[in-house]
Amino acid sequence: AQSVTQLDSHVSVSEGTPVLLRCxxxxxxxxxxxxxxxxxxxxxQLLLKYTSAATLVKGINGFEAEFKKSETSFHLTKPSAHMSxxxxxxxxxxxxxxxxxxxxxxxxxxxxxP
Amino acid sequence: GxxxxxxxxxxxxxxGTSVKIECRSLDFQATTMFWYRQFPKQSxxxxxxxxxxxxxxxxxxVEKDKFLINHASLTLSTLTVTSAHPEDSSFYICSxxxxxxxxxxxxxxxxxxxxxx
Numbered sequence: 253a254q255s256v257t258q259l260d261s262h263v264s265v266s267e268g269t270p271v272l273l274r275c276x277x278x279x280x281x282x283x284x285x286x287x288x289x290x291x292x293x294x295x296x297q298l299l300l301k302y303t304s305a306a307t308l309v310k311g312i313n314g315f316e317a318e319f320k321k322s323e324t325s326f327h328l329t330k331p332s333a334h335m336s337x338x339x340x341x342x343x344x345x346x347x348x349x350x351x352x353x354x355x356x357x358x359x360x361x362x363x364x365x366p
Numbered sequence: 367g368x369x370x371x372x373x374x375x376x377x378x379x380x381x382g383t384s385v386k387i388e389c390r391s392l393d394f395q396a397t398t399m400f401w402y403r404q405f406p407k408q409s410x411x412x413x414x415x416x417x418x419x420x421x422x423x424x425x426x427x428v429e430k431d432k433f434l435i436n437h438a439s440l441t442l443s444t445l446t447v448t449s450a451h452p453e454d455s456s457f458y459i460c461s462x463x464x465x466x467x468x469x470x471x472x473x474x475x476x477x478x479x480x481x482x483x
Contacts, residue, residue: 288474295372295459295476296410342409354400354461354472358409 254279256345258357266365271330273360275317275343278324285326286344287317290359296342302326313337333364368394368464372475379450379482387445387478389460395440396462400472401433404457416443450482 259274277283284303288296300311307319317328326343343357369392379385389399397418402410414435415423422435432454434446443462447454457479461472 286472293457293477293479295370295474296461298473353412353415355412356402356410 254281254283254345254347254353254355256343256355256357258341258343258360260360261358262361262363264363264365265333267335268332271315271328271333271337271362271364273328273341273343273362275326275328275357276324277326277343277345279345279347281347283345283347285317285319286346287311287315287326287328288342288344290340290342292339299328299341333362335364335366337362338364368462368473370396370460370462370473370475372460372478374478375476376479377481379480381451381482382449384446384448385450385480387447387458387460387480389443389445389462389475391441391462391464391473394462394464394466396443397440397465399437399443399460399462401435401443401445402459402461404459404477410459413445418443447480450480452482455480455482 255278257276286301287299289299290296299315300309302309302319310316315330319326341360346354371390373388399416401413403413404410412425413428416435416437418437418440424430437443457477459477461474463472
């Protein structure tokens, strides 16, 4: 069994300030974790992934996330928010390897204000 | 990189008609594809797992006779919404994973906005 919880449905930050989107997971197996971004009425774009290699993962557009097994967390961060970061973010968990079921978090809407 | 093409991007149909949505892996072969549904301001919910050459596996609560899935080739899966009703109006997204890729990650189509009137 697996689940993922995105602790904040909305996050609002000022442009140029740090971003923190929180994600906690539960998995009976060794998980693979992802962050995806979804722009309005569009598909999803992969930001970054954790697949049992380095625990600090760097993604596109300056985002990174750290896998903390002891805290069962995979929070997404960015040092300096940009207006273009305003959109919906999804934390995703699946079992490592193979074609396993993918479980989505409920999403976090990030709004960057000028 | 892996690309998944989904068509159409938007469709409006009358209640009682059927609508087919196509999902194609453009530069890789996908033995497994996934179909999701997303209601407004909600997360993606897995509807079914589409397996090439065999029957799809449906999630609990998803009517297999209403949402027909066909995965006839390694690059194409289709979702047909039969006898559509307004409550079927939603955003449908498919995804696939390139089995030859060195990284784990599911590539998503751009989605189909279905509106049943």
